[in-house]
Amino acid sequence: MTVALYTEVEGPPGAPWLVLLNSLGTSTRMWDAPAGPLAEQFRVVRVDARGHGRSPASPDGTTLTVADLGTDLLAALDRLGVDRAHVAGVSLGGMTAMWLAAHHPDRVARLALVCSSVQPGNPQTWRERAATVRAKGMTAVADTVVDRWLTAELIGRAPQAREELRAQLVSTDPESYAQCCEALQSLDLTADLARIAAPTLVIAGRQDQALPPAHSERIAAGLADARLQTLSPAAHIAPVEQAGAVTALLRGHFGGGATLGAGFATRRAVLGEAHVDRSLAATTALTAPFQEFLTRYAWGDVWSRPGLSRRDRSITTLAALVTLGAEHEIGIHVRAAVRNGLTPAEIGEVLLHTALYAGLPRANRAFAIAQETLAPETLALDKPPE
Structure with a gap:
């Protein structure tokens, strides 16, 4: 049984569709910083998973799978008249995006997977978390979970970012959250990687405790056409912690990834990994378009000739x-x-x-x-x- 998901759309009519999927325990708000700049170039669709944000809760007693979440998404795209789109997902959103790209390849043009995984961890941990939120509610896990989503550096510098994410988490429907946890406990998308043909950008957070960079490395290694980018400092919710860098990477990947990809490779080879990492870490929403322009035309075009x-x-x-x-x-x-x-x-x-x-x-x-x-x-x- 599908759930009619909440969606919000912004950006110029007729522009390429770009779907943004949130992580477990967050809402469309986690995309607030990148969404505006992305909507200058794309018709952006933000989607709340069932029981998250403003989407209806999952029915009690449902044995949920990532395929169910993907089917919810397909129904939402059908309602909007979206036949084919670029798709970017964070964590659970990335897993849903992988399922969609593997099982409905005609619907996905290009793919971006942010701090995600094909096999996201210890089944016992997910079972225990599901039991906790059913018995005690979302506040019982809120602080432990949110403190793994951001680096201590960002929490110290911008505590409001932590509080906003915590508010999203505690407002999530506990039963829907628990069902998602149970869906993750047995998830293994490894076999689906070979079925994904969409060019894929894989983004990892170097300080991600929830899904360390090895998870992203495994995804990139299993895909036919993938590029891996590791951001630092960044923990699990990279679109919040590194909004400027994520925006620049997504704009480049979805707006003409071949030249930008070559540009990043040449820029790193010439200037060095450390210098480019520092530049990306300092990127803001204001400077993201310039970083993309610089990488695409200076490094992807002229320096690569x-x-x-x-x-x-x-x-x-x-x-x-x-x-x-x-x-x-x-x-x-x-x-x-x-x-x-x-x-x-x-x-x-x-x-x-x-x-x-x-x-x-x-x-x-x-x-x-x-x-x-x-x-x-x-x-x-x-x-x-x-």
């Missing part, structure tokens, strides 16, 4: 940056030049040659930046965390 080697592009870039006096970029691209095969002596020759045309003062400053950047203790800062 075959006409020049990366070594040659580093030489050209350093010369241009010195000429422009772009001091904040010179150190970054000195590191990149080393990564692309230039020796410190060759970097010195590039700067010396540039001095002839850019002027001595700018070249002098560039030499100082290069000297500092090439110091062993400075280069060590560019290494990713263990």
